Amino acid sequence: MEPGRRALESAVGPVPHEQDAIRRIEDACQVPTYAKWPIALVRGEGCWVWDAAGTRYLDLYGGHAVALTGHCHPRVVDAIRAQAGRLLFFSNVVYSDVRAAAVEALASIAPEGLRRVFLCNSGSEANETALKIARKHTGRMRVVSMREGFHGRTLGALAATGIPSYRDAAYPLPTQHTYIPYGDEAALEEALADDVAAVLLEPIPSMGGIHVAEPAYFQALRRGCDAHGALLIFDEVQTGFGRTGTMWFGEHVGVTPDLITGAKGIASGVPAGVTFVREDLAAAVQVGEQGTTFGGGPLASAAIAATVRCLVDEGLPGNAATVGARLTTALEAIKGVVRVQGRGLLLGIDLDRPAKPVVKALFDGGVLTGTGGNPNQVRLLPPLTLSEEEALGWLPLLERTLAAPGG
Numbered sequence: 001m002e003p004g005r006r007a008l009e010s011a012v013g014p015v016p017h018e019q020d021a022i023r024r025i026e027d028a029c030q031v032p033t034y035a036k037w038p039i040a041l042v043r044g045e046g047c048w049v050w051d052a053a054g055t056r057y058l059d060l061y062g063g064h065a066v067a068l069t070g071h072c073h074p075r076v077v078d079a080i081r082a083q084a085g086r087l088l089f090f091s092n093v094v095y096s097d098v099r100a101a102a103v104e105a106l107a108s109i110a111p112e113g114l115r116r117v118f119l120c121n122s123g124s125e126a127n128e129t130a131l132k133i134a135r136k137h138t139g140r141m142r143v144v145s146m147r148e149g150f151h152g153r154t155l156g157a158l159a160a161t162g163i164p165s166y167r168d169a170a171y172p173l174p175t176q177h178t179y180i181p182y183g184d185e186a187a188l189e190e191a192l193a194d195d196v197a198a199v200l201l202e203p204i205p206s207m208g209g210i211h212v213a214e215p216a217y218f219q220a221l222r223r224g225c226d227a228h229g230a231l232l233i234f235d236e237v238q239t240g241f242g243r244t245g246t247m248w249f250g251e252h253v254g255v256t257p258d259l260i261t262g263a264k265g266i267a268s269g270v271p272a273g274v275t276f277v278r279e280d281l282a283a284a285v286q287v288g289e290q291g292t293t294f295g296g297g298p299l300a301s302a303a304i305a306a307t308v309r310c311l312v313d314e315g316l317p318g319n320a321a322t323v324g325a326r327l328t329t330a331l332e333a334i335k336g337v338v339r340v341q342g343r344g345l346l347l348g349i350d351l352d353r354p355a356k357p358v359v360k361a362l363f364d365g366g367v368l369t370g371t372g373g374n375p376n377q378v379r380l381l382p383p384l385t386l387s388e389e390e391a392l393g394w395l396p397l398l399e400r401t402l403a404a405p406g407g
């Protein structure tokens with residue numbers, strides 16, 4: 001038995017071992033909201049995960065973009081272990097040494113002018129916070145967001161989510177939203193007016209199908225928001241913290257938004273979210289206006305501080321840029337690949353056929369990838385620690401899959 005499980009069982013009692021038993025119990029006890037791969041993962045290291053039957057998978061999905069520093073990065077694990085033995089939790093009514101370390105680390109990587117942070121627990125909550133700040137600052141209600149955008153499942157974040165299939169079950173939604181096609185300057189110009197509190201967008205839509213607008217679009221966004229007194233919010237839950245090859249997407253296009261939201265890999269797997277706030281907006285927030293019990297808790301803070309250290313010390317944004325570019329070139333040489341969209345290690349592989357059967361064949365071959373709003377696109381969101389060898393090593397499997405009859 002692996003030592004980790006022995007230690008776990010000595011604390012919590014027996015946990016199920018067999019893959020089928022694990023699946024049966026979860027299916028019987030959970031609200032059936034997730035379509036799951038038919039495996040139970042029990043261990044992870046770097047870009048690799050192992051299921052309960054001992055099969056190893058290359059994780060190009062990054063636990064849904066969360067395993068930013070790879071699975072169980074030793075520095076992050078050490079930080080969590082050390083903090084768990086000191087103080088598991090106390091809320092924001094007291095100061096905390098490890099929270100101080102986390103917010104200082106976040107401020108050190110934030111874009112100039114956005115060095116105030118609000119810590120929370122998820123991407124949805126980070127977006128709700130940004131929207132609340134925008135509504136209060138402008139005194140306006142209307143928010144412009146993108147048809148392809150995804151911003152979370154809470155009612156406010158869902159209202160900003162343009163992809164209809166996510167919103168359908170929750171109508172009517174509470175806030176006034178205008179949805180426009182991403183990248184369309186004319187639609188943006190038409191939607192912007194003096195009653196708009198904010199424009200909220202993923203700089204690269206991910207769930208809605210990965211594609212990247214021209215730099216001029218982002219410059220038009222900035223100009224348009226300024227002209228109408230609206231705030232510009234970048235949801236960098238997927239694109240942030242180095243995934244696109246720079247710490248923040250705005251660096252690619254020379255645009256700084258007024259607020260940035262982050263979550264996913266910010267704590268390498270411990271639940272955490274953050275809203276980076278322009279300093280004058282932060283100064284106007286009153287005591288009691290925002291709050292959340294667990295935000296900035298000691299365990300999450302330790303994981304955030306360690307994650308930021310890994311990103312900076314190991315040059316992970318630079319690795320994402322280099323490995324992502326190399327992988328893109330290699331993918332585009334494969335028959336059946338039409339083109340690769342995205343940046344860094346947020347990549348959409350556009351195929352000449354539906355992506356789902358290809359994703360299934362890759363899974364059967366031991367490689368985890370994903371799909372999204374574009375039915376012909378395979379999505380990759382791997383750890384930023386991905387080596388060139390790992391990035392290229394699975395391509396013969398993809399090539400064989402695309403060459404197979406009916407593949």
Ligand SMILES: Cc1ncc(COP(=O)(O)O)c(C=O)c1O
Pocket residue numbers: 121122123124125127150151152153202206207235236237238263264
């Ligand atoms: C771009 C984006 N924003 C927000 C969210 C919501 O984050 P969470 O699930 O942590 O609430 C997600 C989740 O997938 C996301 O991809």
